[in-house]
Amino acid sequence: MFELVIFIATLALLIIILRKLPLEKDVVEKIATEARKSESDNDSSAVDENLLTKADKLAQAGEYNKAEKIYLKLVSDDPQNAALYNKLALSYLGNEEFKDAAKALDQALTLEPDNDAFYNNLGLLLYRQAKYDEAIDSYEKSIEINNKVASRFMNLGLAYFMSKKYRKAAEAYEKALILEPNNEEYKRLLKDAEDKLS
Numbered sequence: 001m002f003e004l005v006i007f008i009a010t011l012a013l014l015i016i017i018l019r020k021l022p023l024e025k026d027v028v029e030k031i032a033t034e035a036r037k038s039e040s041d042n043d044s045s046a047v048d049e050n051l052l053t054k055a056d057k058l059a060q061a062g063e064y065n066k067a068e069k070i071y072l073k074l075v076s077d078d079p080q081n082a083a084l085y086n087k088l089a090l091s092y093l094g095n096e097e098f099k100d101a102a103k104a105l106d107q108a109l110t111l112e113p114d115n116d117a118f119y120n121n122l123g124l125l126l127y128r129q130a131k132y133d134e135a136i137d138s139y140e141k142s143i144e145i146n147n148k149v150a151s152r153f154m155n156l157g158l159a160y161f162m163s164k165k166y167r168k169a170a171e172a173y174e175k176a177l178i179l180e181p182n183n184e185e186y187k188r189l190l191k192d193a194e195d196k197l198s
Contacts, residue, residue, distance in 0.1 A: 064094035082111035150179035
């Protein structure tokens with residue numbers, strides 16, 4: 001289930017990226033698959049799995065309002081479940097309800113202050129609002145907790161790139177390539193950043 005949250009967050013980031021940079025379909029699918037594989041399921045056993053599955057499917061289909069209602073019910077039943085707040089935040093983010101998304105992510109991070117995925121999603125929220133310096137801080141915190149996810153370095157690089165900090169963007173893409181040396185998209189992003197430096 002938690003993998004679906006990561007998938008949705010990655011998909012939202014990719015939509016943003018697609019608006020800024022041309023990405024090929026296979027790259028989008030690869031990044032989404034990587035995000036799903038990199039996280040474990042942290043949902044509490046107290047959660048109604050049928051409702052959770054239904055909400056996740058609705059969110060994945062882009063029906064964020066319907067998913068939001070179910071996530072809110074699940075949160076009211078299990079208010080200590082940080083993963084549910086994270087999923088709720090991603091539903092809000094899908095509808096560009098940034099204030100509500102920020103509140104839900106804040107609650108998730110209050111419950112699990114060392115969750116790298118939550119910091120990554122906070123970075124995504126800030127990036128979507130063009131708050132690139134704040135997004136950089138969140139992505140760096142995510143990487144500080146877990147530096148084994150290549151797409152997090154890509155996210156960091158994109159935020160640096162949008163802040164016109166091309167050297168730092170190139171460094172972030174290089175780190176992503178260390179983790180995934182054959183990733184053509186990371187190579188292309190690195191080249192774009194290096195072109196800006198010349």
